[in-house]
Amino acid sequence: MTLPDTASHQSGADRTFQVDLRGLVDLLSHHLYSSPRVYLRELMQNAVDALTARHALEPAAPAGSFGIRLYADRSVVRVEDDGVGLTEEDVHTFLATIGRSSKRADGIAEQRGDFIGQFGIGLLSCFLVADEIHVVSRSARTPGAPAVEWRGRGDGSYTVRALPASARPAPGTTVTLTPRADAGEWTAPARVQALAHHFGSLLRHPVTFDDGSGGPAVPVNPEPAPWARTYPTPGARSRALAAYGEEVFGFTPLDTVELNLPAVGLRGIACVLPEAVPAGRRHGHRVHVKGMLLSEQAEEILPDWAFFVRCVVDAESLRPTASRESLYEDDTLAAVRDALAEQLRAWIARAAASDPELLHRFLQAHHLSVKSLAVHDDEILRMLLPWLPFETTDGHCTLDEFSRTHRTVLVTSSVEEFRQVAAIASAAGLGVVNGGYTYDRELVHRLPEIRPEVSVADLDPATLTAHLDPVDRETELAAAAYLAQARDALAVFDCDVALRAFQPASAPALLVDSREARHERTRSRLAREQEGGLWGDILGALQQEAPRAQLILNQLNPLVRTAVAIDEPELARTSAEALYGQAALLSRRPLRPAESSLINRSFLDLLAHALRKDS
Numbered sequence: 001m002t003l004p005d006t007a008s009h010q011s012g013a014d015r016t017f018q019v020d021l022r023g024l025v026d027l028l029s030h031h032l033y034s035s036p037r038v039y040l041r042e043l044m045q046n047a048v049d050a051l052t053a054r055h056a057l058e059p060a061a062p063a064g065s066f067g068i069r070l071y072a073d074r075s076v077v078r079v080e081d082d083g084v085g086l087t088e089e090d091v092h093t094f095l096a097t098i099g100r101s102s103k104r105a106d107g108i109a110e111q112r113g114d115f116i117g118q119f120g121i122g123l124l125s126c127f128l129v130a131d132e133i134h135v136v137s138r139s140a141r142t143p144g145a146p147a148v149e150w151r152g153r154g155d156g157s158y159t160v161r162a163l164p165a166s167a168r169p170a171p172g173t174t175v176t177l178t179p180r181a182d183a184g185e186w187t188a189p190a191r192v193q194a195l196a197h198h199f200g201s202l203l204r205h206p207v208t209f210d211d212g213s214g215g216p217a218v219p220v221n222p223e224p225a226p227w228a229r230t231y232p233t234p235g236a237r238s239r240a241l242a243a244y245g246e247e248v249f250g251f252t253p254l255d256t257v258e259l260n261l262p263a264v265g266l267r268g269i270a271c272v273l274p275e276a277v278p279a280g281r282r283h284g285h286r287v288h289v290k291g292m293l294l295s296e297q298a299e300e301i302l303p304d305w306a307f308f309v310r311c312v313v314d315a316e317s318l319r320p321t322a323s324r325e326s327l328y329e330d331d332t333l334a335a336v337r338d339a340l341a342e343q344l345r346a347w348i349a350r351a352a353a354s355d356p357e358l359l360h361r362f363l364q365a366h367h368l369s370v371k372s373l374a375v376h377d378d379e380i381l382r383m384l385l386p387w388l389p390f391e392t393t394d395g396h397c398t399l400d401e402f403s404r405t406h407r408t409v410l411v412t413s414s415v416e417e418f419r420q421v422a423a424i425a426s427a428a429g430l431g432v433v434n435g436g437y438t439y440d441r442e443l444v445h446r447l448p449e450i451r452p453e454v455s456v457a458d459l460d461p462a463t464l465t466a467h468l469d470p471v472d473r474e475t476e477l478a479a480a481a482y483l484a485q486a487r488d489a490l491a492v493f494d495c496d497v498a499l500r501a502f503q504p505a506s507a508p509a510l511l512v513d514s515r516e517a518r519h520e521r522t523r524s525r526l527a528r529e530q531e532g533g534l535w536g537d538i539l540g541a542l543q544q545e546a547p548r549a550q551l552i553l554n555q556l557n558p559l560v561r562t563a564v565a566i567d568e569p570e571l572a573r574t575s576a577e578a579l580y581g582q583a584a585l586l587s588r589r590p591l592r593p594a595e596s597s598l599i600n601r602s603f604l605d606l607l608a609h610a611l612r613k614d615s
């Protein structure tokens, strides 16, 4: 037995972390990944990296000369490659050293970008489905070296032994797993085949699968990526890309946008969603690196605003994180994100400039999200604002259509103001947009930035009343008594009554009552009620001139003409109340309790009057 080295006990001496191997293996295999199925992805990815290294070693070898063979019967899962292989020394250094990877070893740092793996832990994911990993390998770098066998176990122990060269005549590596009883779900032949297709359908090396039933092995990736194929016509190409998007995402894309960034060897498609997505919901994109599917939930390759697409891309040099569930946020990723965003913008610009039908369908599905985007993104605003739909006095139409007939665009600040004035404003030839929905008013006000010939103004009640024709003095005088009675009846609502002539003649009355005016009246009523108290003082100090609601009676309307001539005071009062109630109902704003009871009362009074007259 050796005595402890006293020097190492001196204070300040360097020591090394101790590692609980079982705990570390458990952590890296069981807790890093979201599903056990990733074991196959990690094995296939190691095989791809080994093929990349072999091609670097033998650059003259034609593409496709080295491949990957998968095998799964009920008792084993095997992944075999014709890659660069390992010597016994490599096995100790890389395979059996957690956290060490040949893919970032000295001397090949400049090749780092060539490989998918880099962390030196991926192989441990095999412990998700098996207790032992069995590897047989032969090095292509050192052809004279014997084949080597390695067995690694979940408790962190391993054995290595050299095998005769005949045990594996050609270079490459075979990894064999004997699945645990509880891992059947992930290792059954059909499942392995499906996973191989899922992860490897875009791989550029030949990959086959054999289920041990004696039949021929089937190709996993028989065709190149859909964007890498050639098609007889552009139409056939876009149909094939759309069909691929549908197969991958399960929806028929509204359109497919081809993505191409030669600088990082990235190609792929963005599928435009056919339906609106709830604001704030982000979609994951499918990211392949060197053909290998690494992540289905990568959000980082597109900016937040690109909520309307889902992408599949295959890149040469994006760096995944250790779990592969997301991408490493570096300068390359930032540049890729900007460049892809540019390509989506170009698609929008193209649709806006030359494909109105596509643009229309796109905006029909996504106009709400596009509006929220345009508020903050000047370029989107510039491209799309004229094409966004709004509710207007000409019906639902785009600002482009609307501003062709209305050089001055008026916009209300609430839905209810729009309801109040729409019919009258349009009869007066005014063009009004409903600015009551989120973002709409703000967006309409920015129209002159793009269409300088158009002016935009808020439509306040004063603007509208200025467009209503006053009646002549004689008519005004004849109606004076009725108007006084009406004002008296409606005083409880702080409502003034006026007589004007306006179209459409079928509208008996217009209630001009902005939300601000109502708030102001509520505030002054509270101030009066609280007079003398603390709140009364505060509310009183805020007092502005309380804007009054205005009931504007239409002198062109036959009913109003009859009403102003009524000489029965009770009936005059009831008719004024009924006109107010009807105008309030038309505005579709919530009624106050006093208004509901007024409508009720006036209706019953009028009914009683009518019945009395008939009897």
Ligand SMILES: Nc1ncnc2c1ncn2[C@@H]1O[C@H](COP(=O)(O)OP(=O)(O)OP(=O)(O)O)[C@@H](O)[C@H]1O
Pocket: 042, 046, 047, 050, 081, 083, 084, 085, 086, 094, 095, 100, 101, 102, 103, 116, 117, 118, 119, 120, 121, 122, 123, 124, 173, 322
């Ligand atoms: N099929 C293979 N052929 C040759 N070498 C392999 C093979 N599989 C694994 N290795 C060697 O074992 C090392 C460790 O593999 P492991 O999958 O744990 O990590 P990695 O691929 O380097 O990185 P990552 O953790 O990012 O996947 C690799 O760096 C490589 O040197």
